[in-house]
Amino acid sequence: MTEPAPSWLDELPAHLQALDAAHLLRRRRVVRPLGDGYLSVDGERLLAFCSNDYLGLAGDPALVAAACEGARHYGVGSGASPMVSGHSVANAALEEELARFVGLPRALYFYAGFATNASVIPALVGEGDALFSDALNHACLIDGARLSKATIHRFAHADLDQLGRQLAACTARRKLVLSDAVFSMDGDVADVPRLLHLCEQHDALLLIDDAHGFGVLGPQGRGTLAQFGLVGATASRRVLYMATLGKALGVAGAFVAGDATLVEWLLQKTRSYTFATAAPALLAEALRASLRCVERDDWRRARLAELVGVLRQRLHAGLAGTGWRLLDSPTPIQPLIVGDNATALALMDGLRQHGLWVPAIRPPTVPAGTARLRIALSAAHSVADVERLADTILALSPRPSQNPQEPTA
Numbered sequence: 001m002t003e004p005a006p007s008w009l010d011e012l013p014a015h016l017q018a019l020d021a022a023h024l025l026r027r028r029r030v031v032r033p034l035g036d037g038y039l040s041v042d043g044e045r046l047l048a049f050c051s052n053d054y055l056g057l058a059g060d061p062a063l064v065a066a067a068c069e070g071a072r073h074y075g076v077g078s079g080a081s082p083m084v085s086g087h088s089v090a091n092a093a094l095e096e097e098l099a100r101f102v103g104l105p106r107a108l109y110f111y112a113g114f115a116t117n118a119s120v121i122p123a124l125v126g127e128g129d130a131l132f133s134d135a136l137n138h139a140c141l142i143d144g145a146r147l148s149k150a151t152i153h154r155f156a157h158a159d160l161d162q163l164g165r166q167l168a169a170c171t172a173r174r175k176l177v178l179s180d181a182v183f184s185m186d187g188d189v190a191d192v193p194r195l196l197h198l199c200e201q202h203d204a205l206l207l208i209d210d211a212h213g214f215g216v217l218g219p220q221g222r223g224t225l226a227q228f229g230l231v232g233a234t235a236s237r238r239v240l241y242m243a244t245l246g247k248a249l250g251v252a253g254a255f256v257a258g259d260a261t262l263v264e265w266l267l268q269k270t271r272s273y274t275f276a277t278a279a280p281a282l283l284a285e286a287l288r289a290s291l292r293c294v295e296r297d298d299w300r301r302a303r304l305a306e307l308v309g310v311l312r313q314r315l316h317a318g319l320a321g322t323g324w325r326l327l328d329s330p331t332p333i334q335p336l337i338v339g340d341n342a343t344a345l346a347l348m349d350g351l352r353q354h355g356l357w358v359p360a361i362r363p364p365t366v367p368a369g370t371a372r373l374r375i376a377l378s379a380a381h382s383v384a385d386v387e388r389l390a391d392t393i394l395a396l397s398p399r400p401s402q403n404p405q406e407p408t409a
C-alpha cells in the first residue's frame with residue numbers, strides 16, 4: 001500500500017486558518033427584514049445602515065404585489081436564455097421603459113450586475129486594445145477588464161489629468177474608459193462630463209457604472225448621466241451607461257443603455273447575456289412597478305437628502321479633533337474613516353451593542369490604513385434614526401486631541 005500523493009485540496013484548511021488569524025475571514029449573518037430599516041441579524045433586532053436599498057423600495061407593497069401578479073401570470077422561472085425563449089413580454093417592456101427613463105436610445109436587461117460588467121467589457125475590447133480604469137472601480141469592472149485581455153492602464157482615483165496623458169500616449173485603435181459613476185466605498189461622484197470630453201478627444205468609449213446613482217441622482221432619479229444633462233438630445237454615442245437594479249430600485253438585475261447600434265452589438269456578443277437563463281418575468285414586473293415609484297416619489301430622494309444633511313452636520317462638528325473623519329460625499333454612502341482595522345471592527349461592535357448595525361470595511365476592499373464604517377442611508381430611515389446613529393458614534397469616538405494641527409476639513 002502506497003500513501004496517496006498529497007493533494008492541494010489538503011492545503012485549504014490551513015489557508016482558511018491563515019485568513020482567520022489575519023482577521024480576514026468573512027462571515028455571513030442570517031438576516032430577516034423587520035421593516036423601517038430594522039433587520040433581525042442572527043436573531044438580534046438591529047437598526048441597519050448597511051443596505052443599498054437607498055429608496056426603501058425593497059419591501060414596498062406595490063413591488064411585492066407586482067411580483068406576485070407577475071408570478072401568477074408568467075410562472076416563476078424564465079426557462080431559457082433570452083436568445084432562445086426567455087425574452088418575455090415583461091422583460092421586453094422593461095427594456096423600453098428603462099431606455100425611456102434614462103433618456104438613451106436602447107437598453108438591454110441583464111439578470112445580474114456583476115456578470116454584466118464582467119462580460120460587456122470583453123464584448124467591446126480584446127487583445128491589442130486598451131482599457132483605462134479608475135483605481136477605485138468596482139471588482140466587476142476589474143474582472144471584466146482582465147477577462148478581455150486588453151492592456152489595462154490604471155489611473156489614480158479621479159485623476160483625469162493622468163487619464164488624459166495615458167489616452168494621449170496610447171496608440172491602440174480601440175480605447176475603453178471604465179469608471180464607477182458613484183464610487184461604492186467613498187460615495188463621491190465621477191466627473192462624467194470631463195471623462196466624456198477626454199473620450200471624445202481620443203476616440204474612446206466611456207463605460208459608466210451607475211449602480212449607486214441610478215434612482216438616487218438626477219431629476220426623478222434618472223441617474224448620474226441625467227444629473228449632468230448628458231441624456232436625451234444631448235446624449236453621446238460614446239457613453240455606454242450601466243446601472244444595477246438591486247440597489248435603489250429594490251429588486252435585482254442590471255441593464256446597459258446607449259446608442260442603438262452599440263446595444264445591438266452587445267446583444268450579439270455578450271456571453272453572460274447569451275448563455276445565461278433570462279431573469280424571471282416576475283422580477284421585470286416588480287422592476288416596472290419600482291420604476292413608477294422611483295419616478296413619482298420625489299419625497300424619497302428629499303428624505304435621503306435631509307438625512308445626509310443631518311448626519312454630516314452632527315458628525316462633522318462632533319468629530320473635529322478626534323482623528324476620525326467623514327469623507328466628503330454628497331450621496332447616501334457616507335464613509336467614516338477611522339484608520340486601522342481593529343478600530344473599525346471595535347466601532348462596529350460598539351455600535352452593535354447599542355442596537356445599530358454598520359459594516360466595517362477593511363483592506364483589500366479599501367486601501368490600507370483607510371479602514372472605515374460604510375454608513376448607507378435610506379429613505380426607510382427617520383431623522384431620529386440618523387441622530388441616534390450620529391450620537392452613538394460620537395459617544396464611542398476618541399476624545400478630541402488638544403493638538404492644534406489636527407485637520408479640520
Ligand SMILES: *Cc1c(COP(=O)(O)O)cnc(C)c1O
Nearest residue numbers: 112113114138184211244246253
Ligand atoms: C453592486 C455593484 C455591482 C454588481 O451588481 P449586482 O447586480 O449586485 O451583481 C456592480 N457595480 C457596482 C459599482 C456595484 O456597486
